[in-house]
Amino acid sequence: DQQVKQNSPSLSVQEGRISILNCDYTNSMFDYFLWYKKYPAEGPTFLISISSIKDKNEDGRFTVFLNKSAKHLSLHIVPSQPGDSAVYFCAASAGAGSYQLTFGKGTKLSVIP
Amino acid sequence: GAGVSQSPSNKVTEKGKDVELRCDPISGHTALYWYRQRLGQGLEFLIYFQGNSAPDKSGLPSDRFSAERTGESVSTLTIQRTQQEDSAVYLCASSLSKVSPSGTFFGQGTRLTVV
Numbered sequence: 001d002q003q004v005k006q007n008s009p010s011l012s013v014q015e016g017r018i019s020i021l022n023c024d025y026t027n028s029m030f031d032y033f034l035w036y037k038k039y040p041a042e043g044p045t046f047l048i049s050i051s052s053i054k055d056k057n058e059d060g061r062f063t064v065f066l067n068k069s070a071k072h073l074s075l076h077i078v079p080s081q082p083g084d085s086a087v088y089f090c091a092a093s094a095g096a097g098s099y100q101l102t103f104g105k106g107t108k109l110s111v112i113p
Numbered sequence: 114g115a116g117v118s119q120s121p122s123n124k125v126t127e128k129g130k131d132v133e134l135r136c137d138p139i140s141g142h143t144a145l146y147w148y149r150q151r152l153g154q155g156l157e158f159l160i161y162f163q164g165n166s167a168p169d170k171s172g173l174p175s176d177r178f179s180a181e182r183t184g185e186s187v188s189t190l191t192i193q194r195t196q197q198e199d200s201a202v203y204l205c206a207s208s209l210s211k212v213s214p215s216g217t218f219f220g221q222g223t224r225l226t227v228v
Contacts, residue, residue: 004155034215043117043204043219044156089155099144099208100169103155 003027004092006104014112019077021107023090026071030092034101035064035075038087047088048075080111115139117220119205125226126195134190134223138207145188146208146217147180151201159203162188163210195227 005024013019023033031052036044050057050064050073057064063076077084090104118137126132138145147159158172162182173179177195182188192199202224208217 002155006155041221043206043221045219046215046217049215091156099146099161099163100158100172101156102158103148105153105155 001026002104003030004090004102004104006088006090006107008107009105010108010110012110012112013080015082016079019075019080019084019109019111021075021077021088021090021109023073023075023104024071025073025092027092027094027102028071029094030102032093032095032098033064033066033073034091034093035062036089036091036103038089038106044089077109080109082111082113085109085111117205117207117218119203119220119223121223122221123224123226125228128197128227129194131191131193132195132225134192134203134205134225136188136190136205136207136220138185138188138205139218141185142207142209142218143185144208144210144217145182146206147188147190148204148206148219149201150204150222151198156204159190192225195225197227200225200227 034049035047037047038044066073087106087108089106091101120135143164145162148156150156160180161169177193180190202222204222206217206219
């Protein structure tokens with residue numbers, strides 16, 4: 001039973017446009033969410049996070065939106081750059097102090113120059 | 114070192130053999146995690162070490178899997194009598210403390226192929 005779902009395995013976006021990556025979760029105990037970025041042959045790197053007490057968190061070109069009632073979050077990248085091409089993983093935990101993360105399957109983003 | 118280091122990068126083994134995977138965490142990081150990623154899947158939590166406390170082994174899929182860590186140093190993940198379903202990328206991560214999922218740094222992983 002997948003508790004964190006990323007239903008789009010891949011996404012292609014033109015350089016300069018907005019990239020929107022989606023993530024749904026089923027476990028209502030989750031209250032802390034993270035996005036990781038992964039390049040080939042490298043480990044995932046932390047990108048941005050959001051606590052359930054917020055509905056938006058912004059860091060430069062990256063914004064994460066959280067809709068608790070829909071159990072849905074999204075990552076917006078504006079403007080998209082070719083260097084953003086990577087696999088993006090959504091992850092969730094039951095509390096910011098929890099060490100056990102539950103990951104989605106990832107979405108491969110390709111930004112076309 | 115500057116980051117989390119894992120060895121080997123790639124390992125091909127015959128079904129039934131034992132394998133040992135190694136992780137060197139970032140110096141000073143007390144927390145260490147092992148995850149695995151099977152093809153087309155997300156990362157699955159395997160085990161967590163925090164300092165000298167008893168590890169959380171709740172994610173280990175079977176008793177063929179075991180892991181050790183001495184203090185705050187190197188960790189080894191051992192898989193005995195490997196099966197084809199063990200084929201995956203095994204990722205190690207470390208952080209300064211357990212209260213830091215955003216401050217968790219991953220290694221590049223060991224790609225294990227069981228033939």
